[in-house]
Amino acid sequence: MTTEQVATPRPxxxxxxxxxxxxxxxxREVFARRGLEASLDDVAHHAGLGVGTAYRHxxxxxxxxxxxxxxxxxxxxxxxxQALLVDDPWEGLVAFLEASLAVQTADRGLREVLxxxxxxxxxxxxxxxxxxxxxELLHRAQQSxxxxxxxxxxxxxxxxxxxxxxADMAGDSSPDLxxxxxxxxxxxxxxxxxxxxxxxxxxxxxxxAMANHKHILTRTTKDTSAGWDGPPAT
Amino acid sequence: MTTEQVATPRPxxxxxxxxxxxxxxxxREVFARRGLEASLDDVAHHAGLGVGTAYRHxxxxxxxxxxxxxxxxxxxxxxxxQALLVDDPWEGLVAFLEASLAVQTADRGLREVLxxxxxxxxxxxxxxxxxxxxxELLHRAQQSxxxxxxxxxxxxxxxxxxxxxxADMAGDSSPDLxxxxxxxxxxxxxxxxxxxxxxxxxxxxxxxAMANHKHILTRTTKDTSAGWDGPPAT
DNA sequence: AGAAAGTGGAGTAGGCACCTCCGTATTAGG
DNA sequence: CCTAATACGGAGGTGCCTACTCCACTTTCT
Numbered sequence: 001m002t003t004e005q006v007a008t009p010r011p012x013x014x015x016x017x018x019x020x021x022x023x024x025x026x027x028r029e030v031f032a033r034r035g036l037e038a039s040l041d042d043v044a045h046h047a048g049l050g051v052g053t054a055y056r057h058x059x060x061x062x063x064x065x066x067x068x069x070x071x072x073x074x075x076x077x078x079x080x081x082q083a084l085l086v087d088d089p090w091e092g093l094v095a096f097l098e099a100s101l102a103v104q105t106a107d108r109g110l111r112e113v114l115x116x117x118x119x120x121x122x123x124x125x126x127x128x129x130x131x132x133x134x135x136e137l138l139h140r141a142q143q144s145x146x147x148x149x150x151x152x153x154x155x156x157x158x159x160x161x162x163x164x165x166x167a168d169m170a171g172d173s174s175p176d177l178x179x180x181x182x183x184x185x186x187x188x189x190x191x192x193x194x195x196x197x198x199x200x201x202x203x204x205x206x207x208x209a210m211a212n213h214k215h216i217l218t219r220t221t222k223d224t225s226a227g228w229d230g231p232p233a234t
Numbered sequence: 235m236t237t238e239q240v241a242t243p244r245p246x247x248x249x250x251x252x253x254x255x256x257x258x259x260x261x262r263e264v265f266a267r268r269g270l271e272a273s274l275d276d277v278a279h280h281a282g283l284g285v286g287t288a289y290r291h292x293x294x295x296x297x298x299x300x301x302x303x304x305x306x307x308x309x310x311x312x313x314x315x316q317a318l319l320v321d322d323p324w325e326g327l328v329a330f331l332e333a334s335l336a337v338q339t340a341d342r343g344l345r346e347v348l349x350x351x352x353x354x355x356x357x358x359x360x361x362x363x364x365x366x367x368x369x370e371l372l373h374r375a376q377q378s379x380x381x382x383x384x385x386x387x388x389x390x391x392x393x394x395x396x397x398x399x400x401a402d403m404a405g406d407s408s409p410d411l412x413x414x415x416x417x418x419x420x421x422x423x424x425x426x427x428x429x430x431x432x433x434x435x436x437x438x439x440x441x442x443a444m445a446n447h448k449h450i451l452t453r454t455t456k457d458t459s460a461g462w463d464g465p466p467a468t
Numbered sequence: 469a470g471a472a473a474g475t476g477g478a479g480t481a482g483g484c485a486c487c488t489c490c491g492t493a494t495t496a497g498g
Numbered sequence: 499c500c501t502a503a504t505a506c507g508g509a510g511g512t513g514c515c516t517a518c519t520c521c522a523c524t525t526t527c528t
Contacts, residue, residue, distance in 0.1 A: 013473055013526055039516065050476030055518065158415055161403050162396035169395050169447050174439070180432040181392055184422035185415075193421040198414040205408070213403050247495060247504060273485060284507030289487060 020057050022047040027064050031109030033172075036065055036118055066122075069113050073126055076100050080133035090146035093137050097182060101160065105167035105178050115164065120211040127207065148191045152200035157210075159185050254291050256281040261298050265343030267406075270299055270352055300356075303347050307360055310334050314367035324380035327371045331416060335394065339401035339412050349398065354445040361441065382425045386434035391444075393419050 012020070026047035030038045040061045044054035058064040079099040086092035104111050116123035134156055141147040162185070163178045170177040201209060246254070260281035264272045274295045278288035292298040313333040320326035338345050350357035368390055375381040396419070397412045404411040435443060 010473090015525065016474060019474085040518085041516080044476095051478095051517095052476055052519080052521095053474075056474075060517080155414075155418075158400055158403065158411075161399055162415065165395055165399040166392055169392065170435070170443050171447055174432075174435060174443070176432050177392075177435065180389075180430045180434065181396065181419075183428050183430055184389075184419055186422070187424075187427040188418035188421040190421075194417050196414045196417055198408075198410050200414065201404070201408060201411065209404050209408070213405055244504095249494065250505060253505085274487085275485080278507095285486095285509095286488080286490095286507055287505075290505075294486080 016057075019047070019049055019053055022049060023054055023057055023064070024068070027068055031065055031068065032107040035108040036061065036112050040064070062118075065109060065113075069110055072103060072107065072110055073113075076103060077129050077133070080130060080137065083137055084133060084140070089137075089140040089144040093141045093147070094186060096134070096137055097156070097159070097186075098179075101163050101178060101182065104160070104164060105175065108168075111164045111167070115161065116210050116213070123210060124207065127210070131203065145191060147189050148193055150196060150200075151189050154201045154203060154206040155189070157206055250291075253281070253283055253287055256283060257288055257291055257298070258302070261302055265299055265302065266341040269342040270295065270346050274298070296352075299343060299347075303344055306337060306341065306344055307347075310337060311363050311367070314364060314371065317371055318367060318374070323371075323374040323378040327375045327381070328420060330368070330371055331390070331393070331420075332413075335397050335412060335416065338394075338398060339409065342402075345398045345401070349395065350444050350447070357444060358441065361444070365437065379425060381423050382427055384430060384434075385423055388435045388437060388440040389423070391440055 023043060027043045030043050030046050034042070038061075040054045040058065041051045043061070043064070044051045047054075076099075080096050083092040083096035083099075086095055104114060112118060113122060114126060131153065135153045138147065138151065138153050138156060142149055142151065159182070163182055166178045166181050167175075257277060261277045264277050264280050268276070272295075274288045274292065275285050277295070277298070278285045281288075310333075314330050317326040317330035317333075320329055338348060346352060347356060348360060365387065369387045372381065372385065372387050372390060376383055376385065393416070397416055400412045400415050401409075
Protein backbone atom coordinates (compact mmCIF):
# COMPACT_ATOMS: atom_id res chain seq x y z
CA MET A 1 0.00 0.00 0.00
CA THR A 2 2.17 2.81 -1.21
CA THR A 3 0.98 6.04 -2.77
CA GLU A 4 -0.70 4.19 -5.61
CA GLN A 5 -4.32 4.99 -6.44
CA VAL A 6 -6.36 2.20 -7.90
CA ALA A 7 -9.58 4.21 -8.09
CA THR A 8 -9.54 6.46 -11.15
CA PRO A 9 -8.81 4.66 -14.43
CA ARG A 10 -7.69 7.83 -16.21
CA PRO A 11 -6.84 10.84 -14.08
CA UNK A 12 -8.51 13.40 -16.39
CA UNK A 13 -6.30 15.99 -17.94
CA UNK A 14 -5.68 19.22 -16.06
CA UNK A 15 -7.66 21.52 -18.35
CA UNK A 16 -10.46 19.00 -18.56
CA UNK A 17 -10.75 18.85 -14.80
CA UNK A 18 -10.82 22.60 -14.54
CA UNK A 19 -13.47 22.89 -17.22
CA UNK A 20 -15.59 20.27 -15.52
CA UNK A 21 -15.60 22.37 -12.38
CA UNK A 22 -16.39 25.48 -14.37
CA UNK A 23 -19.34 23.69 -15.92
CA UNK A 24 -20.69 22.52 -12.59
CA UNK A 25 -20.41 25.97 -11.11
CA UNK A 26 -22.03 27.52 -14.17
CA UNK A 27 -24.82 24.96 -14.07
CA ARG A 28 -25.51 25.77 -10.46
CA GLU A 29 -25.94 29.42 -11.30
CA VAL A 30 -27.83 29.00 -14.52
CA PHE A 31 -30.27 26.41 -13.24
CA ALA A 32 -30.83 28.39 -10.09
CA ARG A 33 -31.67 31.52 -11.99
CA ARG A 34 -33.45 30.23 -15.05
CA GLY A 35 -34.62 26.77 -14.11
CA LEU A 36 -34.06 23.51 -15.91
CA GLU A 37 -35.37 24.98 -19.03
CA ALA A 38 -31.93 26.39 -19.66
CA SER A 39 -30.02 24.25 -22.12
CA LEU A 40 -26.61 22.69 -21.80
CA ASP A 41 -25.64 25.21 -24.45
CA ASP A 42 -26.54 27.99 -22.06
CA VAL A 43 -24.56 26.43 -19.27
CA ALA A 44 -21.56 26.02 -21.51
CA HIS A 45 -21.57 29.62 -22.61
CA HIS A 46 -22.07 30.83 -19.08
CA ALA A 47 -18.96 28.89 -18.20
CA GLY A 48 -17.14 30.50 -21.10
CA LEU A 49 -16.78 27.14 -22.85
CA GLY A 50 -17.98 25.62 -26.08
CA VAL A 51 -21.08 23.48 -26.36
CA GLY A 52 -19.11 20.45 -27.40
CA THR A 53 -17.19 20.52 -24.17
CA ALA A 54 -20.36 20.49 -22.16
CA TYR A 55 -21.70 17.49 -24.03
CA ARG A 56 -18.48 15.56 -23.61
CA HIS A 57 -18.63 15.95 -19.86
CA UNK A 58 -22.34 15.37 -19.41
CA UNK A 59 -24.64 13.36 -21.65
CA UNK A 60 -27.45 15.85 -21.22
CA UNK A 61 -28.65 18.50 -18.88
CA UNK A 62 -30.54 16.05 -16.71
CA UNK A 63 -27.43 14.16 -15.81
CA UNK A 64 -25.78 17.39 -14.79
CA UNK A 65 -28.78 18.77 -12.97
CA UNK A 66 -29.54 15.52 -11.22
CA UNK A 67 -26.10 15.36 -9.67
CA UNK A 68 -26.32 18.99 -8.67
CA UNK A 69 -29.73 18.75 -7.02
CA UNK A 70 -29.00 15.57 -5.15
CA UNK A 71 -26.85 17.35 -2.64
CA UNK A 72 -29.30 20.17 -2.08
CA UNK A 73 -32.16 17.76 -1.57
CA UNK A 74 -30.07 16.00 1.00
CA UNK A 75 -29.79 19.31 2.81
CA UNK A 76 -33.54 19.66 2.97
CA UNK A 77 -34.07 16.14 4.24
CA UNK A 78 -31.53 16.59 6.94
CA UNK A 79 -32.93 19.93 7.99
CA UNK A 80 -36.23 18.15 8.56
CA UNK A 81 -34.46 15.74 10.84
CA GLN A 82 -32.63 18.56 12.59
CA ALA A 83 -35.93 20.29 13.16
CA LEU A 84 -37.21 17.29 15.07
CA LEU A 85 -34.49 17.88 17.61
CA VAL A 86 -35.63 21.39 18.41
CA ASP A 87 -37.31 21.41 21.81
CA ASP A 88 -40.27 23.61 21.02
CA PRO A 89 -42.37 21.77 18.44
CA TRP A 90 -43.70 24.93 16.88
CA GLU A 91 -40.25 26.40 16.51
CA GLY A 92 -39.05 23.17 15.00
CA LEU A 93 -41.78 23.22 12.38
CA VAL A 94 -41.18 26.84 11.53
CA ALA A 95 -37.44 26.36 11.41
CA PHE A 96 -37.81 23.54 8.94
CA LEU A 97 -40.16 25.44 6.66
CA GLU A 98 -37.91 28.45 6.69
CA ALA A 99 -34.78 26.47 6.00
CA SER A 100 -36.37 24.44 3.26
CA LEU A 101 -37.92 27.44 1.60
CA ALA A 102 -34.78 29.51 1.84
CA VAL A 103 -33.08 26.89 -0.28
CA GLN A 104 -35.97 26.47 -2.69
CA THR A 105 -36.68 30.12 -3.26
CA ALA A 106 -33.06 30.70 -4.13
CA ASP A 107 -33.02 27.97 -6.75
CA ARG A 108 -35.57 27.79 -9.46
CA GLY A 109 -34.28 24.52 -10.84
CA LEU A 110 -34.68 22.91 -7.46
CA ARG A 111 -38.20 24.25 -7.18
CA GLU A 112 -39.02 22.64 -10.49
CA VAL A 113 -37.70 19.30 -9.37
CA LEU A 114 -39.56 19.42 -6.10
CA UNK A 115 -42.75 20.43 -7.83
CA UNK A 116 -42.34 17.63 -10.33
CA UNK A 117 -42.28 19.79 -13.42
CA UNK A 118 -39.85 17.55 -15.22
CA UNK A 119 -40.01 14.12 -13.75
CA UNK A 120 -42.77 12.95 -11.45
CA UNK A 121 -40.70 9.95 -10.41
CA UNK A 122 -37.79 11.95 -9.14
CA UNK A 123 -40.21 14.11 -7.25
CA UNK A 124 -41.97 11.11 -5.79
CA UNK A 125 -38.67 9.77 -4.46
CA UNK A 126 -37.96 13.02 -2.71
CA UNK A 127 -41.43 13.15 -1.23
CA UNK A 128 -40.96 9.62 0.07
CA UNK A 129 -38.02 10.75 2.08
CA UNK A 130 -39.66 13.91 3.35
CA UNK A 131 -43.16 12.80 4.20
CA UNK A 132 -42.26 10.91 7.35
CA UNK A 133 -40.23 13.61 9.09
CA UNK A 134 -42.57 16.40 8.08
CA UNK A 135 -45.56 14.47 9.24
CA GLU A 136 -43.94 13.94 12.59
CA LEU A 137 -42.97 17.58 12.81
CA LEU A 138 -46.59 18.53 12.28
CA HIS A 139 -48.07 16.02 14.70
CA ARG A 140 -45.67 17.00 17.38
CA ALA A 141 -46.74 20.61 16.95
CA GLN A 142 -50.39 19.61 17.04
CA GLN A 143 -49.98 17.60 20.22
CA SER A 144 -48.33 20.54 21.88
CA UNK A 145 -51.34 22.63 20.94
CA UNK A 146 -49.39 24.95 18.68
CA UNK A 147 -51.18 23.95 15.48
CA UNK A 148 -54.87 23.46 14.83
CA UNK A 149 -55.98 19.84 14.94
CA UNK A 150 -57.51 19.74 11.50
CA UNK A 151 -54.32 20.70 9.72
CA UNK A 152 -52.84 17.96 7.59
CA UNK A 153 -49.38 17.13 6.33
CA UNK A 154 -50.53 17.80 2.79
CA UNK A 155 -51.33 21.34 3.87
CA UNK A 156 -47.64 21.87 4.36
CA UNK A 157 -47.08 20.69 0.82
CA UNK A 158 -49.47 23.26 -0.49
CA UNK A 159 -47.99 25.99 1.65
CA UNK A 160 -44.66 25.08 0.18
CA UNK A 161 -46.08 25.36 -3.30
CA UNK A 162 -47.66 28.70 -2.55
CA UNK A 163 -44.37 30.09 -1.29
CA UNK A 164 -42.65 28.92 -4.45
CA UNK A 165 -45.23 30.87 -6.40
CA UNK A 166 -44.54 33.97 -4.38
CA ALA A 167 -40.86 33.53 -5.09
CA ASP A 168 -41.56 33.21 -8.80
CA MET A 169 -43.82 36.23 -8.80
CA ALA A 170 -41.54 38.42 -6.75
CA GLY A 171 -38.41 37.49 -8.65
CA ASP A 172 -34.89 38.44 -7.77
CA SER A 173 -35.76 41.94 -6.70
CA SER A 174 -37.61 40.83 -3.55
CA PRO A 175 -36.03 37.52 -2.73
CA ASP A 176 -37.40 37.45 0.80
CA LEU A 177 -40.99 38.38 0.22
CA UNK A 178 -42.09 34.81 0.76
CA UNK A 179 -41.32 35.22 4.44
CA UNK A 180 -44.17 37.68 4.71
CA UNK A 181 -46.65 35.22 3.30
CA UNK A 182 -45.26 32.29 5.20
CA UNK A 183 -45.88 34.28 8.36
CA UNK A 184 -49.42 34.83 7.23
CA UNK A 185 -50.03 31.18 6.47
CA UNK A 186 -48.49 30.07 9.71
CA UNK A 187 -50.80 32.39 11.64
CA UNK A 188 -53.59 30.65 9.78
CA UNK A 189 -52.37 27.29 11.06
CA UNK A 190 -52.67 28.27 14.70
CA UNK A 191 -55.55 26.82 16.74
CA UNK A 192 -58.80 28.71 16.87
CA UNK A 193 -59.08 29.65 13.24
CA UNK A 194 -62.11 29.53 11.01
CA UNK A 195 -63.35 26.03 10.22
CA UNK A 196 -62.07 24.77 6.89
CA UNK A 197 -64.75 24.55 4.21
CA UNK A 198 -62.92 21.79 2.36
CA UNK A 199 -61.09 18.69 3.53
CA UNK A 200 -57.37 18.40 2.97
CA UNK A 201 -56.14 16.08 0.28
CA UNK A 202 -55.12 12.66 1.55
CA UNK A 203 -51.52 11.75 0.98
CA UNK A 204 -52.25 9.58 -2.09
CA UNK A 205 -54.41 12.33 -3.52
CA UNK A 206 -51.62 14.79 -2.93
CA UNK A 207 -49.14 12.59 -4.73
CA UNK A 208 -51.53 12.20 -7.60
CA ALA A 209 -52.08 15.91 -7.84
CA MET A 210 -48.36 16.60 -7.81
CA ALA A 211 -47.69 13.96 -10.41
CA ASN A 212 -50.27 15.36 -12.78
CA HIS A 213 -50.15 19.08 -12.51
CA LYS A 214 -47.15 19.59 -14.75
CA HIS A 215 -48.29 22.90 -16.26
CA ILE A 216 -46.69 25.12 -13.66
CA LEU A 217 -43.46 26.85 -14.50
CA THR A 218 -41.34 26.67 -17.62
CA ARG A 219 -40.30 29.00 -20.34
CA THR A 220 -38.38 32.19 -19.85
CA THR A 221 -36.59 32.41 -23.17
CA LYS A 222 -36.03 35.46 -25.23
CA ASP A 223 -39.72 35.68 -25.92
CA THR A 224 -39.58 38.63 -28.30
CA SER A 225 -43.06 37.71 -29.40
CA ALA A 226 -45.78 40.22 -28.78
CA GLY A 227 -48.86 39.26 -26.93
CA TRP A 228 -52.55 39.65 -27.26
CA ASP A 229 -52.90 41.42 -30.50
CA GLY A 230 -49.44 40.62 -31.58
CA PRO A 231 -48.20 37.55 -33.42
CA PRO A 232 -49.38 38.32 -36.98
CA ALA A 233 -49.12 42.13 -36.62
CA THR A 234 -48.87 42.60 -40.39
CA MET B 235 -88.67 52.14 -37.50
CA THR B 236 -89.97 48.94 -38.97
CA THR B 237 -88.37 45.53 -38.74
CA GLU B 238 -85.41 46.58 -40.86
CA GLN B 239 -81.88 46.00 -39.58
CA VAL B 240 -79.22 48.31 -40.84
CA ALA B 241 -76.44 46.84 -38.73
CA THR B 242 -74.99 43.72 -40.36
CA PRO B 243 -73.62 44.20 -43.90
CA ARG B 244 -73.76 40.48 -44.75
CA PRO B 245 -76.01 38.35 -42.55
CA UNK B 246 -73.55 35.38 -42.40
CA UNK B 247 -74.74 32.13 -43.82
CA UNK B 248 -76.66 29.79 -41.57
CA UNK B 249 -74.02 27.09 -41.25
CA UNK B 250 -71.32 29.69 -40.77
CA UNK B 251 -73.22 31.29 -37.91
CA UNK B 252 -73.74 27.93 -36.26
CA UNK B 253 -70.08 27.03 -36.59
CA UNK B 254 -69.00 30.35 -35.15
CA UNK B 255 -71.03 29.61 -32.04
CA UNK B 256 -69.60 26.11 -31.87
CA UNK B 257 -66.12 27.56 -32.02
CA UNK B 258 -66.76 30.06 -29.28
CA UNK B 259 -68.22 27.42 -27.04
CA UNK B 260 -65.35 25.06 -27.78
CA UNK B 261 -62.82 27.81 -27.12
CA ARG B 262 -64.39 28.52 -23.78
CA GLU B 263 -63.98 24.90 -22.76
CA VAL B 264 -60.57 24.31 -24.22
CA PHE B 265 -58.98 27.50 -22.90
CA ALA B 266 -60.56 26.94 -19.51
CA ARG B 267 -59.17 23.45 -19.25
CA ARG B 268 -55.82 23.73 -20.98
CA GLY B 269 -55.01 27.40 -20.94
CA LEU B 270 -54.06 29.65 -23.80
CA GLU B 271 -51.38 27.27 -24.80
CA ALA B 272 -54.01 25.31 -26.67
CA SER B 273 -53.93 26.11 -30.36
CA LEU B 274 -56.72 27.24 -32.63
CA ASP B 275 -56.31 23.80 -34.17
CA ASP B 276 -57.24 22.26 -30.85
CA VAL B 277 -60.24 24.48 -30.50
CA ALA B 278 -61.40 23.62 -34.01
CA HIS B 279 -61.17 19.92 -33.44
CA HIS B 280 -62.88 20.19 -30.10
CA ALA B 281 -65.71 21.89 -31.93
CA GLY B 282 -65.74 19.10 -34.49
CA LEU B 283 -64.67 21.47 -37.23
CA GLY B 284 -61.69 21.84 -39.50
CA VAL B 285 -58.76 24.10 -38.80
CA GLY B 286 -59.46 26.23 -41.83
CA THR B 287 -62.87 27.11 -40.52
CA ALA B 288 -61.43 28.30 -37.27
CA TYR B 289 -58.93 30.54 -39.04
CA ARG B 290 -61.60 32.00 -41.30
CA HIS B 291 -63.60 33.09 -38.29
CA UNK B 292 -60.76 34.32 -36.11
CA UNK B 293 -57.41 35.64 -37.21
CA UNK B 294 -55.60 33.87 -34.41
CA UNK B 295 -56.21 32.46 -31.00
CA UNK B 296 -55.61 35.75 -29.25
CA UNK B 297 -58.45 37.42 -31.03
CA UNK B 298 -60.73 34.62 -29.99
CA UNK B 299 -59.47 34.42 -26.45
CA UNK B 300 -59.46 38.16 -25.96
CA UNK B 301 -63.13 38.44 -26.83
CA UNK B 302 -63.94 35.52 -24.58
CA UNK B 303 -62.06 36.81 -21.55
CA UNK B 304 -63.31 40.34 -21.80
CA UNK B 305 -66.71 39.38 -20.51
CA UNK B 306 -65.37 37.32 -17.64
CA UNK B 307 -63.04 40.07 -16.55
CA UNK B 308 -65.99 42.41 -16.53
CA UNK B 309 -67.63 40.03 -14.12
CA UNK B 310 -64.73 40.22 -11.75
CA UNK B 311 -64.57 44.00 -11.83
CA UNK B 312 -68.24 44.30 -11.13
CA UNK B 313 -68.10 41.80 -8.30
CA UNK B 314 -65.51 44.04 -6.68
CA UNK B 315 -67.96 46.91 -6.93
CA GLN B 316 -70.78 44.75 -5.63
CA ALA B 317 -68.65 43.78 -2.68
CA LEU B 318 -68.30 47.42 -1.69
CA LEU B 319 -72.05 47.48 -1.16
CA VAL B 320 -72.01 44.72 1.40
CA ASP B 321 -72.57 46.19 4.85
CA ASP B 322 -69.99 44.23 6.79
CA PRO B 323 -66.57 45.21 5.40
CA TRP B 324 -65.00 41.87 6.21
CA GLU B 325 -67.79 39.97 4.54
CA GLY B 326 -67.50 42.20 1.53
CA LEU B 327 -63.82 41.53 1.19
CA VAL B 328 -64.25 37.80 1.58
CA ALA B 329 -67.17 37.74 -0.81
CA PHE B 330 -65.11 39.44 -3.46
CA LEU B 331 -62.16 37.12 -3.08
CA GLU B 332 -64.36 34.09 -3.22
CA ALA B 333 -66.28 35.27 -6.23
CA SER B 334 -63.18 36.30 -8.09
CA LEU B 335 -61.34 33.11 -7.31
CA ALA B 336 -64.28 30.90 -8.14
CA VAL B 337 -64.14 32.29 -11.64
CA GLN B 338 -60.38 32.15 -11.92
CA THR B 339 -59.90 28.68 -10.56
CA ALA B 340 -62.41 27.35 -13.03
CA ASP B 341 -60.62 28.86 -16.00
CA ARG B 342 -56.98 28.34 -16.61
CA GLY B 343 -56.87 30.65 -19.59
CA LEU B 344 -58.26 33.45 -17.48
CA ARG B 345 -55.72 32.77 -14.78
CA GLU B 346 -52.98 33.11 -17.36
CA VAL B 347 -54.30 36.44 -18.54
CA LEU B 348 -54.63 37.80 -15.03
CA UNK B 349 -51.18 36.61 -14.12
CA UNK B 350 -49.75 38.19 -17.24
CA UNK B 351 -48.32 35.05 -18.72
CA UNK B 352 -48.99 36.12 -22.27
CA UNK B 353 -49.29 39.84 -22.36
CA UNK B 354 -48.19 42.13 -19.57
CA UNK B 355 -50.11 45.02 -21.10
CA UNK B 356 -53.43 43.29 -21.10
CA UNK B 357 -52.80 42.31 -17.51
CA UNK B 358 -51.84 45.84 -16.58
CA UNK B 359 -55.11 47.15 -17.98
CA UNK B 360 -57.07 44.73 -15.88
CA UNK B 361 -55.10 45.60 -12.77
CA UNK B 362 -55.81 49.28 -13.41
CA UNK B 363 -59.48 48.62 -13.18
CA UNK B 364 -59.24 46.41 -10.13
CA UNK B 365 -56.75 48.19 -7.95
CA UNK B 366 -59.05 50.99 -6.85
CA UNK B 367 -62.02 48.92 -5.73
CA UNK B 368 -59.88 46.26 -4.09
CA UNK B 369 -57.87 48.83 -2.26
CA GLU B 370 -61.02 50.39 -0.93
CA LEU B 371 -62.38 47.01 0.06
CA LEU B 372 -59.25 46.39 2.07
CA HIS B 373 -59.09 49.79 3.75
CA ARG B 374 -62.71 49.58 4.72
CA ALA B 375 -62.02 46.25 6.38
CA GLN B 376 -59.00 47.65 8.13
CA GLN B 377 -60.89 50.64 9.46
CA SER B 378 -63.54 48.37 10.86
CA UNK B 379 -60.82 46.47 12.67
CA UNK B 380 -61.39 43.24 10.77
CA UNK B 381 -58.01 43.19 9.06
CA UNK B 382 -54.57 43.84 10.50
CA UNK B 383 -53.29 47.35 9.86
CA UNK B 384 -50.07 46.32 8.16
CA UNK B 385 -51.78 44.39 5.40
CA UNK B 386 -51.44 45.91 1.98
CA UNK B 387 -53.42 45.78 -1.22
CA UNK B 388 -50.57 43.97 -2.91
CA UNK B 389 -50.96 41.22 -0.33
CA UNK B 390 -54.31 40.47 -1.86
CA UNK B 391 -52.61 40.15 -5.22
CA UNK B 392 -50.24 37.58 -3.86
CA UNK B 393 -53.00 35.72 -2.10
CA UNK B 394 -54.75 35.58 -5.41
CA UNK B 395 -51.65 34.18 -7.05
CA UNK B 396 -51.21 31.59 -4.34
CA UNK B 397 -54.77 30.38 -4.77
CA UNK B 398 -54.22 30.07 -8.49
CA UNK B 399 -51.26 27.85 -7.73
CA UNK B 400 -53.36 25.69 -5.47
CA ALA B 401 -55.89 25.36 -8.25
CA ASP B 402 -53.17 24.35 -10.67
CA MET B 403 -51.70 21.86 -8.26
CA ALA B 404 -54.98 20.32 -7.23
CA GLY B 405 -56.34 20.10 -10.74
CA ASP B 406 -59.81 19.11 -11.75
CA SER B 407 -60.15 16.41 -9.15
CA SER B 408 -60.32 18.84 -6.21
CA PRO B 409 -61.66 22.00 -7.76
CA ASP B 410 -62.55 23.54 -4.42
CA LEU B 411 -59.41 22.93 -2.47
CA UNK B 412 -58.37 26.56 -2.79
CA UNK B 413 -61.15 27.45 -0.37
CA UNK B 414 -59.28 25.65 2.35
CA UNK B 415 -56.16 27.69 1.81
CA UNK B 416 -58.01 30.91 1.33
CA UNK B 417 -59.55 30.36 4.75
CA UNK B 418 -56.10 29.85 6.12
CA UNK B 419 -54.72 33.00 4.54
CA UNK B 420 -57.67 35.05 5.63
CA UNK B 421 -57.17 33.95 9.22
CA UNK B 422 -53.64 35.18 8.78
CA UNK B 423 -54.94 38.59 7.76
CA UNK B 424 -56.89 39.11 10.97
CA UNK B 425 -55.53 41.55 13.54
CA UNK B 426 -53.17 40.28 16.20
CA UNK B 427 -51.02 38.08 14.04
CA UNK B 428 -47.26 37.72 14.10
CA UNK B 429 -45.37 40.79 12.90
CA UNK B 430 -44.37 40.52 9.25
CA UNK B 431 -40.62 40.06 8.75
CA UNK B 432 -40.75 41.67 5.31
CA UNK B 433 -42.51 44.72 3.97
CA UNK B 434 -45.17 44.32 1.34
CA UNK B 435 -44.37 45.30 -2.21
CA UNK B 436 -45.50 48.79 -3.14
CA UNK B 437 -47.98 48.97 -5.95
CA UNK B 438 -45.37 49.90 -8.58
CA UNK B 439 -43.15 47.10 -7.38
CA UNK B 440 -46.07 44.73 -7.61
CA UNK B 441 -46.79 45.75 -11.16
CA UNK B 442 -43.16 45.32 -12.05
CA ALA B 443 -43.03 41.90 -10.53
CA MET B 444 -46.15 40.83 -12.35
CA ALA B 445 -44.89 42.18 -15.62
CA ASN B 446 -41.63 40.33 -15.36
CA HIS B 447 -42.32 36.99 -13.84
CA LYS B 448 -43.53 35.29 -17.00
CA HIS B 449 -42.15 31.83 -16.19
CA ILE B 450 -45.21 30.55 -14.42
CA LEU B 451 -47.51 28.26 -16.26
CA THR B 452 -47.36 27.04 -19.85
CA ARG B 453 -46.83 23.78 -21.56
CA THR B 454 -49.06 20.78 -21.11
CA THR B 455 -48.57 19.09 -24.46
CA LYS B 456 -48.25 15.44 -25.15
CA ASP B 457 -44.90 15.38 -23.43
CA THR B 458 -44.13 11.73 -24.20
CA SER B 459 -40.56 12.47 -23.30
CA ALA B 460 -39.14 10.68 -20.31
CA GLY B 461 -37.61 12.66 -17.53
CA TRP B 462 -34.46 12.66 -15.57
CA ASP B 463 -32.54 9.88 -17.11
CA GLY B 464 -34.62 9.74 -20.16
CA PRO B 465 -34.36 11.80 -23.33
CA PRO B 466 -31.49 10.04 -25.11
CA ALA B 467 -32.25 6.55 -23.71
CA THR B 468 -30.50 4.86 -26.65
C1' DA C 469 8.51 16.05 -30.11
C1' DG C 470 4.70 13.02 -30.81
C1' DA C 471 0.65 10.89 -29.21
C1' DA C 472 -3.33 11.20 -26.57
C1' DA C 473 -6.84 13.90 -24.77
C1' DG C 474 -9.66 17.78 -25.01
C1' DT C 475 -11.92 21.87 -27.34
C1' DG C 476 -15.17 25.01 -30.00
C1' DG C 477 -18.98 26.05 -32.52
C1' DA C 478 -21.10 25.65 -37.09
C1' DG C 479 -24.20 22.53 -38.69
C1' DT C 480 -27.73 18.59 -38.69
C1' DA C 481 -31.97 16.50 -37.12
C1' DG C 482 -36.34 16.62 -35.67
C1' DG C 483 -40.40 18.40 -33.42
C1' DC C 484 -44.03 21.65 -33.08
C1' DA C 485 -47.21 25.54 -33.64
C1' DC C 486 -49.26 28.54 -36.78
C1' DC C 487 -51.38 29.33 -40.82
C1' DT C 488 -52.57 28.90 -46.12
C1' DC C 489 -54.62 26.98 -50.05
C1' DC C 490 -57.77 24.88 -52.97
C1' DG C 491 -60.84 20.97 -54.27
C1' DT C 492 -65.26 19.85 -52.38
C1' DA C 493 -69.68 20.73 -49.95
C1' DT C 494 -73.45 23.66 -48.52
C1' DT C 495 -76.64 27.43 -48.88
C1' DA C 496 -79.41 31.27 -50.82
C1' DG C 497 -82.42 32.91 -53.97
C1' DG C 498 -83.95 33.54 -58.74
C1' DC D 499 -84.14 23.09 -59.51
C1' DC D 500 -79.97 25.27 -60.78
C1' DT D 501 -76.23 28.46 -60.26
C1' DA D 502 -73.40 31.67 -57.91
C1' DA D 503 -71.75 32.79 -53.77
C1' DT D 504 -70.18 31.26 -49.56
C1' DA D 505 -68.16 28.17 -46.45
C1' DC D 506 -65.66 23.84 -45.23
C1' DG D 507 -61.71 20.57 -44.30
C1' DG D 508 -57.35 19.20 -43.48
C1' DA D 509 -52.91 18.08 -45.81
C1' DG D 510 -48.90 20.35 -46.03
C1' DG D 511 -45.70 24.65 -46.10
C1' DT D 512 -43.07 27.79 -43.19
C1' DG D 513 -40.47 29.21 -39.63
C1' DC D 514 -38.64 28.63 -35.13
C1' DC D 515 -36.30 26.44 -31.57
C1' DT D 516 -33.71 23.03 -28.99
C1' DA D 517 -30.83 18.98 -28.48
C1' DC D 518 -26.93 17.10 -29.95
C1' DT D 519 -22.83 15.66 -33.31
C1' DC D 520 -18.57 16.00 -35.68
C1' DC D 521 -14.02 17.10 -36.83
C1' DA D 522 -10.23 20.39 -37.71
C1' DC D 523 -7.55 22.54 -34.30
C1' DT D 524 -5.33 23.24 -29.51
C1' DT D 525 -3.49 21.75 -25.15
C1' DT D 526 -1.40 18.53 -22.11
C1' DC D 527 1.45 14.73 -20.90
C1' DT D 528 5.68 11.95 -21.00
